Amino acid sequence: MVNPFTISGVAAPLPVNNLDTDQIMPKQFLLGIDKSGLARGLLYDLRFEADGRVREDFVLNRAEYRGAKVLIGGSNFGCGSSREHAVWGLQQAGFEAVIAPTYGEIFYFNSTNNRLLLVTLPPEHVEALVAEIAGGDDKHVSIDVDNEVVIAPSGQRYAFSLPPRQKQMLVEGLDMVGMTLRQQAAIDAFEAKHWAAQPWCCIDLPAQQQRV
Structure with a gap:
C-alpha cells in the first residue's frame, strides 16, 4: 500500500438482489458518443414514474440520501449485460463505492478498470449495515481502503479484502494502461x-x- 485512502460519506441503502446493468443504466441512455449525461439515466426507471414524475419514496430521491457517495446493494449487483455505462453513471452521480455481497463478473471488472471501489461483505454484514443506516439518523460510513474495513455510523467495523492490484489501481489512480506502464x-x-x-x-x- 502506498498511501492511506478512505472514502467517507452518506451511504444509500438499495438492497435489491439481481439489480442488473439494464436497470442501473437503461438502454435509452446509451445513444451518445461520449460518457456525458449518464447521471440522469442512473436507475431511471426506479427513480421516476412512466410519466416522468419523481418517485418521492425511492431512496435516491429522499433528502437524507442526496449526495450519497456509497451505494449499498443486494446480491449479484450489476449482473446482466456488459454495458460500461452502468459504472460511468454511478460515478457521474457521485458514487465512489458500492457495498454488496456479490457482483456480476463483468460489472466487477468494469468497475475495477474505472476505479469504482466495490466492497464485498457477507450478506449478514450487509443486512446489518442497511438496517443501521435505514433506521438511524446518521447515514455516514467510512471505507478505509488501507486497512480494508468499513466503519458504520455506530463505529461497528466490517472487514473486507481487496486484491493488491485492484487496491493499487484505486489508490494511485491508475487504469490498465497505467498499470502496464x-x-x-x-x-x-x-x-x-x-x-x-x-x-x-x-x-x-x-x-x-x-x-x-
Whole structure:
C-alpha cells in the first residue's frame, strides 16, 4: 500500500438482489458518443414514474440520501449485460463505492478498470449495515481502503479484502494502461533481449523504427 485512502460519506441503502446493468443504466441512455449525461439515466426507471414524475419514496430521491457517495446493494449487483455505462453513471452521480455481497463478473471488472471501489461483505454484514443506516439518523460510513474495513455510523467495523492490484489501481489512480506502464523497465528489457536474439525480425528497418 502506498498511501492511506478512505472514502467517507452518506451511504444509500438499495438492497435489491439481481439489480442488473439494464436497470442501473437503461438502454435509452446509451445513444451518445461520449460518457456525458449518464447521471440522469442512473436507475431511471426506479427513480421516476412512466410519466416522468419523481418517485418521492425511492431512496435516491429522499433528502437524507442526496449526495450519497456509497451505494449499498443486494446480491449479484450489476449482473446482466456488459454495458460500461452502468459504472460511468454511478460515478457521474457521485458514487465512489458500492457495498454488496456479490457482483456480476463483468460489472466487477468494469468497475475495477474505472476505479469504482466495490466492497464485498457477507450478506449478514450487509443486512446489518442497511438496517443501521435505514433506521438511524446518521447515514455516514467510512471505507478505509488501507486497512480494508468499513466503519458504520455506530463505529461497528466490517472487514473486507481487496486484491493488491485492484487496491493499487484505486489508490494511485491508475487504469490498465497505467498499470502496464509501471512495468516499462521490464518491457524495455524484454524488447532489447528479443531484438538481440532475433535481429532478422526488423533487419531492414531504421533503428528508431525497430520498436513496435
